[in-house]
Amino acid sequence: MGNVGSILTWLAPNAVWIPIVIYLSTHPEVAAKWGAIFSRLFSRISRAAEMRSVALDIQGRIGSFSKSISSEVPGIMPYGIKIQWVTGEVTKESFFKDGEIILRMNYHTNQDENVVYAAMEYIARGMLSQSRPYVDERVMKSTDLICTKKLIDKERRTALQFYYGEILSPARKSDGELDRYVLIMQQLDELGYFTQILLRELQRLGVTMQFSIPEEGVKEETKQFVEFLDEKINRKKPGVDVYPEFLGEKIKTSIVYVARAEAETIEPHLVWINRCVDKGVDTIYLCGRGYNVFLVKDLEKRLQSHSRLTKVFENEFRVSLGGRRVNCICVRYDVGESDVEP
Amino acid sequence: MRKHIIKAVHEQDLGELLNNLGLSEPIARGELRCGICGSIVNLDNLLCIYPSGDEVKVCCKNPECYKQVLGEAE
Numbered sequence: 001m002g003n004v005g006s007i008l009t010w011l012a013p014n015a016v017w018i019p020i021v022i023y024l025s026t027h028p029e030v031a032a033k034w035g036a037i038f039s040r041l042f043s044r045i046s047r048a049a050e051m052r053s054v055a056l057d058i059q060g061r062i063g064s065f066s067k068s069i070s071s072e073v074p075g076i077m078p079y080g081i082k083i084q085w086v087t088g089e090v091t092k093e094s095f096f097k098d099g100e101i102i103l104r105m106n107y108h109t110n111q112d113e114n115v116v117y118a119a120m121e122y123i124a125r126g127m128l129s130q131s132r133p134y135v136d137e138r139v140m141k142s143t144d145l146i147c148t149k150k151l152i153d154k155e156r157r158t159a160l161q162f163y164y165g166e167i168l169s170p171a172r173k174s175d176g177e178l179d180r181y182v183l184i185m186q187q188l189d190e191l192g193y194f195t196q197i198l199l200r201e202l203q204r205l206g207v208t209m210q211f212s213i214p215e216e217g218v219k220e221e222t223k224q225f226v227e228f229l230d231e232k233i234n235r236k237k238p239g240v241d242v243y244p245e246f247l248g249e250k251i252k253t254s255i256v257y258v259a260r261a262e263a264e265t266i267e268p269h270l271v272w273i274n275r276c277v278d279k280g281v282d283t284i285y286l287c288g289r290g291y292n293v294f295l296v297k298d299l300e301k302r303l304q305s306h307s308r309l310t311k312v313f314e315n316e317f318r319v320s321l322g323g324r325r326v327n328c329i330c331v332r333y334d335v336g337e338s339d340v341e342p
Numbered sequence: 343m344r345k346h347i348i349k350a351v352h353e354q355d356l357g358e359l360l361n362n363l364g365l366s367e368p369i370a371r372g373e374l375r376c377g378i379c380g381s382i383v384n385l386d387n388l389l390c391i392y393p394s395g396d397e398v399k400v401c402c403k404n405p406e407c408y409k410q411v412l413g414e415a416e
Contacts, residue, residue, distance in 0.1 A: 047354060050352070050354070051352050054352065055350075058348075078344070079343070079344050079345055079346040080343045080344070080345040080346065081345060081346050081348065082345040082346070082347050082348070083348050083350050084347050084348065084349050084350070085350060085351070085352060085355075086349050086350065086351045086355070086359065087351075087355050087358070087359075088355045088357075088358025088359050088361070088362060089362075090359055090362055090363070091362055092362070092363055092364065092398065095363060095391075095393060095398065096393050096396070098349070099393050100347075100349045100392075100393075101349065101390050101391070101392040101411060101412070102349045102350065102351050102359070102390060102391045102392070103348060103349065103350045103351070103389070103390045104350070104351055104353070104356060104388055104389055104390060104391075105350045105351065105352050105353065106353050107352075107353055107354075117389065117408070118348055118350075120405070120408065120409070120412070121348055121412055122346060122348065124409065124412040124413070125346060125412060126346040141409070144409075166403070166405065167405045170404075170405055170406070171405055171406065171409075174406060
């Protein structure tokens with residue numbers, strides 16, 4: 001009884017700390033953010049605290065974004081991030097041996113700049129790393145620019161002005177075609193499909209290509225796919241072209257807009273989905289907004305028993321349309337091989 | 343989880359690093375140029391230092407130059 005009492009006496013004051021320690025050890029990005037705040041308190045009197053504050057803040061913010069986008073597109077950012085300080089002890093020999101870029105970081109008072117440049121490096125080298133060789137250069141650049149914008153918007157809003165003025169605008173002005181792709185992706189992002197469809201298909205492309213030699217044809221296909229998304233999603237008119245499909249060499253996908261006008265019954269959607277499966281598409285996206293979210297869920301129930309469709313993800317999100325927030329849903333199915341011998 | 347390492351030099355160690363890499367004098371004389379665009383790099387617009395062959399090169403704050411350096415390093 002005495003032992004139980006002493007355990008309880010020990011546990012009582014620690015009851016608050018134990019969950020916090022468990023939470024922080026399973027959420028390193030949150031621990032890093034708090035570590036940065038704590039270190040900043042001593043940054044004026046300690047050189048090490050100043051450096052820790054800069055590094056932990058960046059690791060926390062980028063880590064947090066990476067975690068959030070990876071939950072939507074698994075595998076898109078397979079690496080965590082670590083800022084490794086290089087001190088004055090570096091010699092020419094060790095510099096060449098490492099063969100790495102050394103990025104200059106300012107004091108934490110200029111953290112906006114630090115975050116932007118670190119985010120650019122992380123995204124350019126850590127995002128979609130397997131797919132990068134197979135994606136058109138401008139498509140990749142604009143994808144990077146929009147992802148960096150999303151990261152800064154989510155994690156360090158004060159740095160947006162610097163990012164727009166010093167990075168995004170000059171990049172757009174320097175290349176008209178790149179500017180067009182940036183606008184297309186921005187619009188896709190506003191509708192929620194940049195992450196849900198484009199990034200997912202680019203991610204899948206890397207997996208499909210399995211480190212084979214990059215060919216121009218594949219890169220061209222990624223451009224055509226972005227044009228397709230622009231035409232069929234960004235510029236879509238209500239009730240028109242509700243079943244767009246893209247049948248390329250490597251990207252084969254169909255988007256099913258579940259909308260009330262077409263869905264007095266969901267039978268037409270089922271017929272179309274079966275047709276897509278027979279045509280050889282690799283992925284099918286069911287998309288719906290507002291009231292149609294319920295219809296998508298009905299359709300999902302009907303597809304549960306489909307022998308060749310595997311639901312890979314379902315994501316409900318909100319977008320701003322005409323000044324109001326609207327619920328949306330996007331469900332992706334992967335199409336499996338047919339059991340029937342040809 | 344594997345981590346992507348970003349090597350960085352803090353402002354307070356920059357002078358010593360430039361000195362060790364033999365860049366302090368060229369930068370003081372205004373002779374150091376961006377390895378990508380060729381513009382003069384000074385302490386205000388220096389963004390990164392990178393190896394290229396057997397040369398130590400620097401990159402200015404122009405985002406296009408930085409992106410090109412990142413691309414080369416991929």
